[in-house]
Amino acid sequence: xxxxxxxxxxxxxxxxxxxxxxxxxxxxxxxxxxxxxxxxxxxxxxxxxxxxxxxxxxxxxxxxxxxxxxxxxxxxxxxxxxxxxxxxxxxxxxxxxxxxxxxxxxxxxxxxxxxxxxxxxxxxxxxxxxxxxxxxxxxxxxxxxxxxxxxxxxxxxxxxxxxxxxxxxxxxxxxxxxxxxxxxxxxxxxxxxxxxxxxxxxxxxxxxxxxxxxxxxxxxxxxxxxxxxxxxxxxxxxxxxxxxxxxxxxxxxxxxxxxxxxxxxxxxxxxxxxxxxxxxxxxxxxxxxx
Amino acid sequence: xxxxxxxxxxxxxxxxxxxxxxxxxxxxxxxxxxxxxxxxxxxxxxxxxxxxxxxxxxxxxxxxxxxxxxxxxxxxxxxxxxxxxxxxxxxxxxxxxxxxxxxxxxxxxxxxxxxxxxxxxxxxxxxxxxxxxxxxxxxxxxxxxxxxxxxxxxxxxxxxxxxxxxxxxxxxxxxxxxxxxxxxxxxxxxxxxxxxxxxxxxxxxxxxxxxxxxxxxxxxxxxxxxxxxxxxxxxxxxxxxx
Amino acid sequence: xxxxxxxxxxxxxxxxxxxxxxxxxxxxxxxxxxxxxxxxxxxxxxxxxxxxxxxxxxxxxxxxxxxxxxxxxxxxxxxxxxxxxxxxxxxxxxxxxxxxxxxxxxxxxxxxxxxxxxxxxxxxxxxxxxxxxxxxxxxxxxxxxxxxxxxxxxxxxxxxxxxxxxxxxxxxxxxxxxxxxxxxxxxxxxxxxxxxxxxxxxxxxxxxxxxxxxxxxxxxxxxxxxxxxxxxxxxxxxxxxxxxxxxxxxxxxxxxxxxxxxxxxxxxxxxxxxxxxxxxxxxxxxxxxxxxxxxxxxxxxxxxxxxxxxxxxxxxxxxxxxxxxx
Numbered sequence: 001x002x003x004x005x006x007x008x009x010x011x012x013x014x015x016x017x018x019x020x021x022x023x024x025x026x027x028x029x030x031x032x033x034x035x036x037x038x039x040x041x042x043x044x045x046x047x048x049x050x051x052x053x054x055x056x057x058x059x060x061x062x063x064x065x066x067x068x069x070x071x072x073x074x075x076x077x078x079x080x081x082x083x084x085x086x087x088x089x090x091x092x093x094x095x096x097x098x099x100x101x102x103x104x105x106x107x108x109x110x111x112x113x114x115x116x117x118x119x120x121x122x123x124x125x126x127x128x129x130x131x132x133x134x135x136x137x138x139x140x141x142x143x144x145x146x147x148x149x150x151x152x153x154x155x156x157x158x159x160x161x162x163x164x165x166x167x168x169x170x171x172x173x174x175x176x177x178x179x180x181x182x183x184x185x186x187x188x189x190x191x192x193x194x195x196x197x198x199x200x201x202x203x204x205x206x207x208x209x210x211x212x213x214x215x216x217x218x219x220x221x222x223x224x225x226x227x228x229x230x231x232x233x234x235x236x237x238x239x240x241x242x243x244x245x246x247x248x249x250x251x252x253x254x255x256x257x258x259x260x261x262x263x264x265x266x267x268x269x270x271x272x273x274x275x276x277x278x279x280x281x282x283x284x285x286x287x288x289x290x
Numbered sequence: 291x292x293x294x295x296x297x298x299x300x301x302x303x304x305x306x307x308x309x310x311x312x313x314x315x316x317x318x319x320x321x322x323x324x325x326x327x328x329x330x331x332x333x334x335x336x337x338x339x340x341x342x343x344x345x346x347x348x349x350x351x352x353x354x355x356x357x358x359x360x361x362x363x364x365x366x367x368x369x370x371x372x373x374x375x376x377x378x379x380x381x382x383x384x385x386x387x388x389x390x391x392x393x394x395x396x397x398x399x400x401x402x403x404x405x406x407x408x409x410x411x412x413x414x415x416x417x418x419x420x421x422x423x424x425x426x427x428x429x430x431x432x433x434x435x436x437x438x439x440x441x442x443x444x445x446x447x448x449x450x451x452x453x454x455x456x457x458x459x460x461x462x463x464x465x466x467x468x469x470x471x472x473x474x475x476x477x478x479x480x481x482x483x484x485x486x487x488x489x490x491x492x493x494x495x496x497x498x499x500x501x502x503x504x505x506x507x508x509x510x511x512x513x514x515x516x517x518x519x520x521x522x523x524x525x526x527x528x529x530x531x532x
Numbered sequence: 533x534x535x536x537x538x539x540x541x542x543x544x545x546x547x548x549x550x551x552x553x554x555x556x557x558x559x560x561x562x563x564x565x566x567x568x569x570x571x572x573x574x575x576x577x578x579x580x581x582x583x584x585x586x587x588x589x590x591x592x593x594x595x596x597x598x599x600x601x602x603x604x605x606x607x608x609x610x611x612x613x614x615x616x617x618x619x620x621x622x623x624x625x626x627x628x629x630x631x632x633x634x635x636x637x638x639x640x641x642x643x644x645x646x647x648x649x650x651x652x653x654x655x656x657x658x659x660x661x662x663x664x665x666x667x668x669x670x671x672x673x674x675x676x677x678x679x680x681x682x683x684x685x686x687x688x689x690x691x692x693x694x695x696x697x698x699x700x701x702x703x704x705x706x707x708x709x710x711x712x713x714x715x716x717x718x719x720x721x722x723x724x725x726x727x728x729x730x731x732x733x734x735x736x737x738x739x740x741x742x743x744x745x746x747x748x749x750x751x752x753x754x755x756x757x758x759x760x761x762x763x764x765x766x767x768x769x770x771x772x773x774x775x776x777x778x779x780x781x782x783x784x785x786x787x788x789x790x791x792x793x794x795x796x797x798x799x800x801x802x803x804x805x806x807x808x809x810x811x812x813x814x815x816x817x818x819x820x821x822x823x824x825x826x827x828x829x830x831x832x833x834x835x836x837x838x839x840x841x842x843x844x845x846x847x848x849x850x851x852x853x854x855x856x857x858x
Contacts, residue, residue, distance in 0.1 A: 090836050097835050101835055104831040104832035107825070107831065108825050112825055115825065226650065278646070279639075279647075282638075282639075364730060370729050372726065385718075390731070392712040392716065401715075
């Protein structure tokens with residue numbers, strides 16, 4: 001029998017990691033919900049954003065948390081331009097085709113990272129990395145707590161933006177009924193590009209929040225892409241609530257899986273959840289239709 | 291030959307087909323008509339195994355085929371075409387028809403011969419090497435017919451093979467269908483083009499809002515007040531008679 | 533078959549046969565890898581190209597094949613040649629299982645692609661964790677270079693074996709273009725509903741094709757293990773292999789007989805060209821990613837502009853055949 005305190009610590013750590021996963025998954029589900037495309041490049045673009053955070057710190061000494069606005073903005077612009085130049089042109093038609101296009105993007109991104117940044121594992125040693133705060137019986141690393149809170153705040157900001165702003169309303173209109181949105185004069189192509197940009201912007205934020213406690217290699221993208229898809233499929237493709245709940249569930253699953261099954265085998269939970277959901281409940285927890 | 295009894299099918303809360311019954315006898319050409327949204331295509335799909343009926347029974351030659359998958363129903367001798375044509379775009383007309391012809395035998399030579407014979411039967415013998423995607427609307431309609439025919443059916447369900455055709459193309463395809471029937475294939479067709487219905491069908495069923503409201507000869511149906519109202523709106527029959 | 537095509541085939545065959553006598557050893561090796569990649573690409577093509585079931589996780593079959601024959605040899609003392617059909621049977625069984633589960637659940641398109649990726653990942657993690665695969669250490673096959681052990685001292689023999697595999701895979705694909713099974717696969721790819729209406733048992737045909745594809749790909753896994761005498765979970769089940777099979781087929785021409793071979797030839801040339809560029813530019817320390825970048829760009833261009841791959845250029849120019857892009 002494992003000590004309940006260890007399990008509690010595992011759950012808390014999982015929830016903390018889950019906060020950042022939510023951010024990653026919200027971006028993916030937004031892109032799916034609005035554009036109806038499966039963005040296989042999601043992990044690779046997160047990896048690029050993580051390198052951006054890393055180099056801002058290494059070359060200019062910018063603290064990852066202070067880099068948030070720069071990297072979010074940069075990621076948004078990158079996503080917007082990527083959509084306009086590449087993805088948007090091919091995003092209508094057979095869904096495997098756009099999947100292959102985004103696979104192409106991820107192949108290019110992963111290998112460009114390997115070519116220019118090398119294969120080494122890069123980390124950021126922030127001065128507050130070792131600080132711990134006590135929560136009940138559990139000791140939690142300060143950066144993880146900060147990242148968790150920041151991720152939730154950012155999700156809330158995004159939620160407010162979607163609910164209140166004109167652009168947010170237009171995005172929701174396009175997601176729901178793109179023909180109708182076009183008829184009432186919404187520039188649908190522009191909304192697509194903005195949505196893709198916001199989705200990638202979420203990755204920029206996630207990258208800033210991940211780097212103080214995590215590492216990046218050119219393979220990081222692949223490590224994250226299945227996690228992100230599992231969260232989104234678990235929650236229901238296109239559902240924001242689903243992405244949030246799924247993010248926390250997967251964070252905890254990963255943490256407890258590591259605890260009970262060990263570092264290696266623990267990761268199997270994510271792939272198994274992904275497979276089981278697709279096989280038995282493809283609408284996920286909160287999705288309306290497959 | 292075909293016996294449909296009290297078949298119902300709903301989607302969500304919407305009853306698309308409501309206790310519809312119909313019979314098709316060996317050697318007949320029977321038409322199923324009705325206003326847009328009456329549930330004709332849903333009824334077809336349920337008969338051919340594409341939707342499982344909620345309740346009711348479908349029997350072919352006395353054998354219960356309710357809820358069988360489409361490929362088994364096809365093997366039993368009943369095949370449907372699609373209103374929205376579904377050509378295999380990237381292969382030739384010959385290869386398209388061969389897919390149907392392979393049902394009888396895995397022999398390539400036989401399938402090829404059968405496909406070419408069927409193509410001649412529907413007047414596509416000059417288009418065998420065209421790609422599915424390159425066909426005109428009329429060509430696609432004929433291809434639908436040819437592929438279905440190549441499976442060697444005893445009963446053919448045709449879903450609006452004339453929609454989108456011009457009058458001279460309609461005359462052509464009516465002749466083709468008559469030829470098919472003469473060759474011994476029983477036909478049940480959904481049709482909007484009344485001229486074709488009258489010249490082809492011996493009996494007509496009328497479906498409205500999921501319910502079978504009338505059955506009879508084409509002439510009899512045209513004078514049925516309930517049918518007229520179904521098409522033209524409530525009270526229309528009275529106006530027309532006045 | 534036109535005389536020109538027949539001539540090209542005969543010439544290509546003859547050239548491939550005498551090739552190892554004309555070039556230095558490292559070029560024999562490169563060509564061997566080229567034929568091998570064409571072979572595993574063809575296994576992808578049969579389900580992904582002809583039947584249209586895009587997979588992102590074909591490495592699962594490759595890895596199952598490599599591990600099955602290696603475990604049978606190393607742990608149970610089997611002869612490698614005898615282990616080969618066993619590994620194909622395992623690859624076929626895994627293909628059958630994945631197909632039954634996925635297609636019963638009605639998965640199509642991107643969802644099928646993603647679930648195959650997840651299956652490969654499950655197998656990778658398992659191979660990393662369980663005892664009988666020796667975990668992350670990987671497995672070594674004891675070197676004993678005798679033909680009866682499926683190990684060759686002279687690389688010419690492994691070259692001929694890869695060439696023979698490639699020929700077999702071409703024959704299988706050719707057979708698909710002229711058989712009922714193949715016609716049904718293409719019908720399923722082009723339009724599943726129409727295929728069902730015409731009497732095709734779509735589920736069964738899809739299970740059959742993934743079983744066949746899995747068995748072929750597993751044969752490639754064993755070949756790879758015998759050539760390098762070492763496998764580990766990432767080599768066997770990693771996404772790189774899955775992507776490689778998909779890439780050569782898509783670039784060469786999915787659903788065509790020669791697509792995977794042409795894609796593999798193109799990949800080989802790009803590899804060598806980037807190696808040459810890299811030797812001229814010392815800043816480029818790593819060649820492999822550069823050629824993959826080129827290949828990733830080609831994939832995007834081909835999906836967007838040339839859906840039938842390089843094969844369609846070839847067909848239009850050399851064979852004078854009209855190709856349609858739907």
